[in-house]
Amino acid sequence: MSEPRIPVDLLIRGAWIVTMDETRRIYRDGALAVIGDRIHAVGPSAEVEARVSAREVIDGSRFVLTPGFVNCHVHITGEPITRGAVPDDTDWEANVMGWLIPTYQAQTPEEERLSARFAALEMLRTGTTCFVEAGTILDLGAVYDGLAETGIRGRIGQWAQDRAFDPAEDQAALTAHAIETLQREVERYSCAGDPLLAAWPALVGHVTATDDLWRAATQLARDHGAGVTAHMSPDPQDPDFFLAATGKRPIAHLAEIGALGPQLSLTHAIFLDMEEVGLLAGTGTHVTHCPMTAMKGAYGASSAGLFPEMAAAGVQIQLGTDGNNNGNAADMMRAMYVTAGLFKDARRDSSLFSAYDVLECATLNGASGAQMGHLIGSLEPGKKADFVAHDRHRPEWTPLLNVVNQLVWSADGRGVHSVWVDGRRLVEDYRATTIDEDEILAEVEAAAPALLARAGKTVPCRWPVL
Numbered sequence: 001m002s003e004p005r006i007p008v009d010l011l012i013r014g015a016w017i018v019t020m021d022e023t024r025r026i027y028r029d030g031a032l033a034v035i036g037d038r039i040h041a042v043g044p045s046a047e048v049e050a051r052v053s054a055r056e057v058i059d060g061s062r063f064v065l066t067p068g069f070v071n072c073h074v075h076i077t078g079e080p081i082t083r084g085a086v087p088d089d090t091d092w093e094a095n096v097m098g099w100l101i102p103t104y105q106a107q108t109p110e111e112e113r114l115s116a117r118f119a120a121l122e123m124l125r126t127g128t129t130c131f132v133e134a135g136t137i138l139d140l141g142a143v144y145d146g147l148a149e150t151g152i153r154g155r156i157g158q159w160a161q162d163r164a165f166d167p168a169e170d171q172a173a174l175t176a177h178a179i180e181t182l183q184r185e186v187e188r189y190s191c192a193g194d195p196l197l198a199a200w201p202a203l204v205g206h207v208t209a210t211d212d213l214w215r216a217a218t219q220l221a222r223d224h225g226a227g228v229t230a231h232m233s234p235d236p237q238d239p240d241f242f243l244a245a246t247g248k249r250p251i252a253h254l255a256e257i258g259a260l261g262p263q264l265s266l267t268h269a270i271f272l273d274m275e276e277v278g279l280l281a282g283t284g285t286h287v288t289h290c291p292m293t294a295m296k297g298a299y300g301a302s303s304a305g306l307f308p309e310m311a312a313a314g315v316q317i318q319l320g321t322d323g324n325n326n327g328n329a330a331d332m333m334r335a336m337y338v339t340a341g342l343f344k345d346a347r348r349d350s351s352l353f354s355a356y357d358v359l360e361c362a363t364l365n366g367a368s369g370a371q372m373g374h375l376i377g378s379l380e381p382g383k384k385a386d387f388v389a390h391d392r393h394r395p396e397w398t399p400l401l402n403v404v405n406q407l408v409w410s411a412d413g414r415g416v417h418s419v420w421v422d423g424r425r426l427v428e429d430y431r432a433t434t435i436d437e438d439e440i441l442a443e444v445e446a447a448a449p450a451l452l453a454r455a456g457k458t459v460p461c462r463w464p465v466l
């Protein structure tokens with residue numbers, strides 16, 4: 001007597017499957033079965049097929065399946081709808097203070113909603129199924145509502161900073177307001193029950209948060225099963241400030257006030273010393289590397305960054321694409337490519353950040369940093385059905401000899417054919433299923449000049465545009 005077949009909702013058979021499971025198994029004729037929002041089985045096609053009876057069967061011979069990518073640092077408002085406005089020859093000060101801050105401040109809630117949906121479209125179309133917002137959302141309610149319709153998984157947060165830079169400001173009132181805001185939003189969009197979308201205490205970071213705000217954010221994250229995200233040390237300004245104010249470098253100071261730990265993801269983390277690297281490794285603090293931003297913004301990740309040392313020390317490095325004016329694309333496959341190459345070249349050492357390593361950064365490490373290691377990051381029974389079907393019928397995927405090399409060094413997000421999140425197909429045959437692509441492209445094209453005009457910015461071009 002043969003075992004009765006288990007009814008499943010979806011069976012994809014005959015595909016290459018890069019599982020990222022414990023032993024990193026790769027199937028060249030694999031099948032993946034889904035029940036509801038979860039993966040039921042992954043294995044050789046013949047074995048899985050014999051055990052299930054599927055409501056829908058997809059021939060996967062055209063596909064390479066991977067876990068969905070986790071983008072751990074992306075600004076989903078402000079920049080997606082002004083992508084590319086900022087010239088690439090502006091320094092950090094001109095970029096952030098001259099361009100980005102005025103643009104963020106000029107946004108309406110409706111523009112933030114549009115921008116968030118547009119960011120979701122770009123991420124889904126390039127294989128990102130889960131993201132962590134970078135901490136610069138002004139109207140969290142509008143963004144949440146806009147994203148909820150898209151089906152993407154993510155963690156978002158209200159813009160939070162409290163340091164009084166002007167002595168006339170009331171520091172205690174600023175801190176109380178920031179903590180109240182974080183608390184309200186984390187309770188309103190709770191992580192409890194692992195919903196697709198929830199709020200984190202997201203700090204702008206750098207030097208903008210007082211110790212009290214850091215401590216409150218850390219406690220809120222621990223109480224609510226959330227994480228904390230913050231920018232830190234993309235250039236020497238943050239270490240200089242902390243040294244002057246506290247006598248310690250930023251990571252050493254954060255260690256002293258109890259803010260480090262596996263709940264925290266620090267983005268950029270370029271200007272560190274080896275003591276700080278040791279503190280990050282020892283506390284399980286995550287570091288989000290945004291290689292495209294570092295390159296475009298001339299941060300010095302390749303010359304000053306200690307990323308190879310962090311990886312060797314055991315720091316879990318995850319990847320982010322940052323803002324659409326800092327790297328300009330939210331394609332995690334591009335971020336993987338740049339990460340794989342940056343330190344090989346800078347250090348003249350080809351052993352650094354192999355294709356295997358960077359795929360771990362974009363999947364498993366990202367899932368862990370997003371506080372969702374138990375849910376996503378690999379294709380295994382019981383995990384959420386968040387996965388990507390890359391299209392093999394393209395020049396960059398042919399011939400298919402080493403699938404991991406191919407994924408990181410040859411392919412990019414434009415070869416993403418289909419994407420599932422929570423068992424739901426959100427991209428099918430290169431088109432989003434939950435977002436009207438023609439409509440949103442037209443809306444963004446119209447919104448960009450209006451927003452930039454309100455921010456008082458005109459987009460320069462060195463050459464005549466006729």
Ligand SMILES: [Zn+2]
Pocket residue numbers: 073075134231267322323
């Ligand atoms: Zn950022």
